[in-house]
Amino acid sequence: MSIVLVRVDSRLIHGQVLEAWVPHTSARCIVVMSDDLMSSPMEKMIMEASVPSSIKVFIGGVTEMVSRFKSGEFDKLRTLVLFANSQDVLSAYRDGFIFNKLNLGNMHAGSGKVPCSCTIYLDPTDIENLNELVAGGVEVGSRCVPTDTQRSYKKMIPKGGV
């Protein structure tokens, strides 16, 4: 399996991914695992249409895409994997989607979320999810665009906690 980046980005496929991360990682394939996006057909369609034709793109629900990974469908492609939130990452991980590193790109504000950087807002559930991944051996770091320095999410949590 050739995974070049696994990223949490609430905007999924957008400018930073297409213009910065795809060239940086030389990805040839983008996989989006999101149950929520499956209920917005227009947004799914425009995300598919925005990817240059030289890059393959596959968008599906978490369970479906994990089983396609397991079947070896993406083994020969340099693949960039996108999730909208930490819960989807953990679901995929528990389903047997194996990866070593997780990039936190954009995790936007919402009720109960505490700002940890200008693009990362976390709540206690996010912390639990990320901690479980770390306990399983996944290296979790925040880096919005390739030119940013990677930071450990644990060091980004404000002193009062979330």
Added chain:
Amino acid sequence: MIGLVIVTHGRIAQELLATAQSILGPSKQVYAVGIERSQGPDDIRLQIAEAISAARGDGGCLVLTDLFGGTPTNLCSSFICSGKVEIVSGVNLPMVIKCLGLRASAELLPLAKALKEYGQNNIHIVSEILKPST
């Protein structure tokens, strides 16, 4: 009249609109939505919905966005509605100025097509036009 909403990264939308209005004078049924790095999709979607419903007139609403494949365009896409809301990406100042001039007497889809063409046709390598006379 057709309403106009500009949706972009950063403050491009506000500045395009302010600049166009400084050239043409103030106009009604126009809204600018600039999205910041820290904003999440739900928050942005709500802002877009409010701007479209405020701008919208009898003729519907034209949405101009910056980058095809970027979040502003992606999130606006769910508002597309035949005859009511159309989106043209790749917005530039000539398109905004033209839109403000044409929209009172145009229909939505023909206006979108005209602006696409106008925006593209207004990109020049200026030296190729300014050939010095010898």
